[in-house]
Amino acid sequence: MATQLSVNLNAIAQLRNRRDLPWPSVTGFGRIALQNGAHGLTVHPRPDERHTRFSDVGDLRALIDTEFPGCEFNIEGNPTEDFLALVEQVRPEQVTLVPDDPAQATSDHGWDFRSQHNMLAPIVARLQSGGMRVSLFADAEVDQVQWAKDTGCDRIELYTGPYGGTYANEAAMRAEIERLGNTADAAIALGMEVNAGHDLTVANLPALIERIPTLAEVSIGHGLTADALEYGMAATVSRFLKVCGA
Numbered sequence: 001m002a003t004q005l006s007v008n009l010n011a012i013a014q015l016r017n018r019r020d021l022p023w024p025s026v027t028g029f030g031r032i033a034l035q036n037g038a039h040g041l042t043v044h045p046r047p048d049e050r051h052t053r054f055s056d057v058g059d060l061r062a063l064i065d066t067e068f069p070g071c072e073f074n075i076e077g078n079p080t081e082d083f084l085a086l087v088e089q090v091r092p093e094q095v096t097l098v099p100d101d102p103a104q105a106t107s108d109h110g111w112d113f114r115s116q117h118n119m120l121a122p123i124v125a126r127l128q129s130g131g132m133r134v135s136l137f138a139d140a141e142v143d144q145v146q147w148a149k150d151t152g153c154d155r156i157e158l159y160t161g162p163y164g165g166t167y168a169n170e171a172a173m174r175a176e177i178e179r180l181g182n183t184a185d186a187a188i189a190l191g192m193e194v195n196a197g198h199d200l201t202v203a204n205l206p207a208l209i210e211r212i213p214t215l216a217e218v219s220i221g222h223g224l225t226a227d228a229l230e231y232g233m234a235a236t237v238s239r240f241l242k243v244c245g246a
């Protein structure tokens, strides 16, 4: 089965926010992505609304519900009460919980499951009782996987930022792929599914999928948006889908 592609629209929103104008349209680019075969859309509405705004979240839910039933909405964020209230109102198909501090420039680490699994478990159960699949952002650390399982989550999302940063160093890339692959193997052996995301590109994705053929979903924004500036969103989504085996 092909790895599903969820297009992250944060970068489109960040470009839009440069001016008090409605273009580039977040829903417009989301529509192009879904029209061209993306399985879903991802956003990470951060507390400062630096890119995706809370209003975008409702607009994208309406887009999927009215024009693309069967496609999925994935909302990422730190499980503050405000975030949990937002996702319980919008009911995305998947919620990806990340341990981001509001001041972080971007997501740059996964959960410390060893020390946080007891805190996360009731939040996971609360979201699952609302019909949402729960994925937890995870570093490529095999010894954390059992603790991740103990949260009751459906999936982990492998943080692939360190892998994305090895684009100029073949040996480092191979080492990161093995770390990611070993972590994925451990998660799958415990009955969890595995997503991946952060700094993935059409260049580095093939080797990752070759090592983790059962990768359920990749969520990609920065690198995909960079390509879309050069090739257009429709052609770019098609290029990524081909790499995903669609």
Ligand SMILES: CC(=O)[C@@H](O)[C@H](O)COP(=O)(O)O
Pocket: 008, 010, 011, 043, 044, 046, 076, 098, 105, 106, 107, 137, 197, 198, 219, 221
């Ligand atoms: C969780 C993750 O790695 C990304 O999905 C995240 O959305 C990146 O956030 P920014 O787009 O704010 O860098």
Ligand SMILES: NCC(=O)COP(=O)(O)O
Pocket: 008, 042, 157, 196, 197, 198, 199, 200, 219, 220, 221, 222, 223, 224
């Ligand atoms: N979860 C990763 C994501 O949604 C997009 O990350 P990036 O491709 O913008 O680095």
